[in-house]
Amino acid sequence: MFExxxxxxxxxxxxxxxxxxxxxxxxxxxxxRRFRIEGEHPRQESERLDHIAGAYLNNPTQFWALCDAANxxxxxxxxxxxxxxxxxxxx
Numbered sequence: 001m002f003e004x005x006x007x008x009x010x011x012x013x014x015x016x017x018x019x020x021x022x023x024x025x026x027x028x029x030x031x032x033r034r035f036r037i038e039g040e041h042p043r044q045e046s047e048r049l050d051h052i053a054g055a056y057l058n059n060p061t062q063f064w065a066l067c068d069a070a071n072x073x074x075x076x077x078x079x080x081x082x083x084x085x086x087x088x089x090x091x
Contacts, residue, residue, distance in 0.1 A: 012027075
């Protein structure tokens with residue numbers, strides 16, 4: 001269901017039964033991880049988080065690590081920030 005390396009790969013799931021009888025499987029969102037901050041990136045207008053993650057973390061799919069480092073629930077929460085905290089790259 002998820003790509004290798006996804007933060008949801010090992011997340012537990014649960015089932016929701018909708019009133020019309022349809023079943024939906026959902027993932028329990030993981031708690032934010034704590035990262036050591038290496039610095040900050042001055043964000044340019046319309047610069048995307050996946051591009052920033054690719055440049056600093058060598059993996060654009062780890063844009064969520066930028067969110068966790070900034071204590072932001074979603075990528076949209078970082079859209080108005082001028083500076084994006086950069087977490088230490090995982091070995």
